[in-house]
Amino acid sequence: MTQENILIINCGSSSLKFAVINPQDGDEKISGVAERLSTPEAFVRWKFQGNKDMVEMPAAGHFEVFGKLLDVLKETNLFDTIGGIGHRVVHGGETFKESCLVTDEVVQGIEDCIHLAPLHNPAHLVGIRAAIEYFPGLKQATVFDTAFHQTMPERAYIYAVPYEYYEEQRLRRYGMHGTSYRYVSAKAAEMLGLDLSNSAILVAHLGNGASAAAVLNGESVDTTMGLTPLEGLVMGTRSGSLDPNVFSFLNKTYGYTLEEITDILNKKSGLLGISGLSNDCRAIEEAAAEGNRRAQLALDVFCYVLAKQLAGLAVALGRIDALAFTGGIGENSDLIRKKVLELMGVFGFDMSDELNEKFRFGNEGVITNEGSTVAMVVATNEELMIAQDTAALIG
Ligand code: AMP
Numbered sequence: 001m002t003q004e005n006i007l008i009i010n011c012g013s014s015s016l017k018f019a020v021i022n023p024q025d026g027d028e029k030i031s032g033v034a035e036r037l038s039t040p041e042a043f044v045r046w047k048f049q050g051n052k053d054m055v056e057m058p059a060a061g062h063f064e065v066f067g068k069l070l071d072v073l074k075e076t077n078l079f080d081t082i083g084g085i086g087h088r089v090v091h092g093g094e095t096f097k098e099s100c101l102v103t104d105e106v107v108q109g110i111e112d113c114i115h116l117a118p119l120h121n122p123a124h125l126v127g128i129r130a131a132i133e134y135f136p137g138l139k140q141a142t143v144f145d146t147a148f149h150q151t152m153p154e155r156a157y158i159y160a161v162p163y164e165y166y167e168e169q170r171l172r173r174y175g176m177h178g179t180s181y182r183y184v185s186a187k188a189a190e191m192l193g194l195d196l197s198n199s200a201i202l203v204a205h206l207g208n209g210a211s212a213a214a215v216l217n218g219e220s221v222d223t224t225m226g227l228t229p230l231e232g233l234v235m236g237t238r239s240g241s242l243d244p245n246v247f248s249f250l251n252k253t254y255g256y257t258l259e260e261i262t263d264i265l266n267k268k269s270g271l272l273g274i275s276g277l278s279n280d281c282r283a284i285e286e287a288a289a290e291g292n293r294r295a296q297l298a299l300d301v302f303c304y305v306l307a308k309q310l311a312g313l314a315v316a317l318g319r320i321d322a323l324a325f326t327g328g329i330g331e332n333s334d335l336i337r338k339k340v341l342e343l344m345g346v347f348g349f350d351m352s353d354e355l356n357e358k359f360r361f362g363n364e365g366v367i368t369n370e371g372s373t374v375a376m377v378v379a380t381n382e383e384l385m386i387a388q389d390t391a392a393l394i395g
Helices: 062-075 104-112 120-134 147-151 164-169 178-192 246-254 258-267 270-275 281-289 293-317 327-332 334-343 353-358 382-394
Strands: 005-011 016-021 028-035 043-048 051-056 082-089 139-144 200-206 210-216 219-223 322-326 374-377
Touching: 005 120, 005 382, 016 062, 016 382, 028 062, 043 062, 062 120, 082 120, 082 382, 104 120, 120 139, 139 178, 139 382, 147 178, 147 219, 178 200, 178 210, 178 219, 178 322, 178 374, 178 382, 200 293, 200 327, 210 293, 219 293, 246 258, 270 281, 270 293, 281 293, 281 327, 293 334, 322 327, 327 334, 334 353, 334 374
Parallel strands: 005 082, 082 139, 200 322, 322 374
Antiparallel strands: 005 016, 016 028, 028 043, 043 051, 200 210, 210 219
């Protein structure tokens, strides 16, 4: 049996997603998720050959889930097909500019970035150490969310605060979703017959977390997320960019602590905060269609802020060869795409209603008329990128 597949591991603070993928064609052999880790309700569920399975693992943490994962991979006869493990890592700081094989130095480098991603990087390290223990024969690689944005010029990543914070603590803009931008910009260029090394592509990655990026000649030159994923667009539960004095305002008027305000802006704001209903775009669209005013307002703010920030990113490109929508909202919501392109008419977008409705649910293509600046839908595939990077690194 050939070891052609890659095991993808994505450890969150209280969750662990996994998948086994063929890096040649992206075929997903198994996928699953463990949630509510380290609580009495912890569980793992997975899908294999169309069948769903689930096991409760009260109080289990990331480490214990690896034991179960090993059992499942053996039971499904997938274990012997795996050639390596690819870990998604949220923050690589300025240290990691591309994917790399796991070594002691790499582990140390991820540890050194913990102050930049205090919830995620420790979880990734547990995942890497558990994988070494449970899968000792397999090589491992790390693929960083921030790496693709390391090509941003200084003017795009320096905050206008005293420079010593950057010098001493690397306080700067980093950006996230880099793996998605790398995949989508290359795919968009391919679909349009453009030479990636001579292209100017805006990408809007709109999922529950959302950001946008300017990709010039295949390299990120600016993006909307910053030091953390809170900066930038309005998201499911995140506020996106706001006046930093909101912190002191909420502290002084409500007496909230720093931690409470951070929690409000990350988990109770965005679509959820404005609508008071849900963080789920689909649910908001349904409520808006039924006349719910705050749901309508949430969509209006979401689209206006998105259009305004995409317009800002156009400055970094100098021209727009294409605007690519991706992520759960970008790939499926014809309504959001329509509102955004209408707001961006000044850039020469002329949307086709027919094409916009056609390209949803995994269908990809251009959604603008002949003669228009191109807008399109591209289905992102971060797992495939991680699998391909890992396969290339392990040889
Ligand atoms: P992701 O984080 O990329 O999985 O995207 C999740 C987001 O995509 C959620 O806000 C979903 O409501 C949204 N989404 C998925 N399908 C649709 C749809 N058909 N219309 C609008 N939003 C959708």
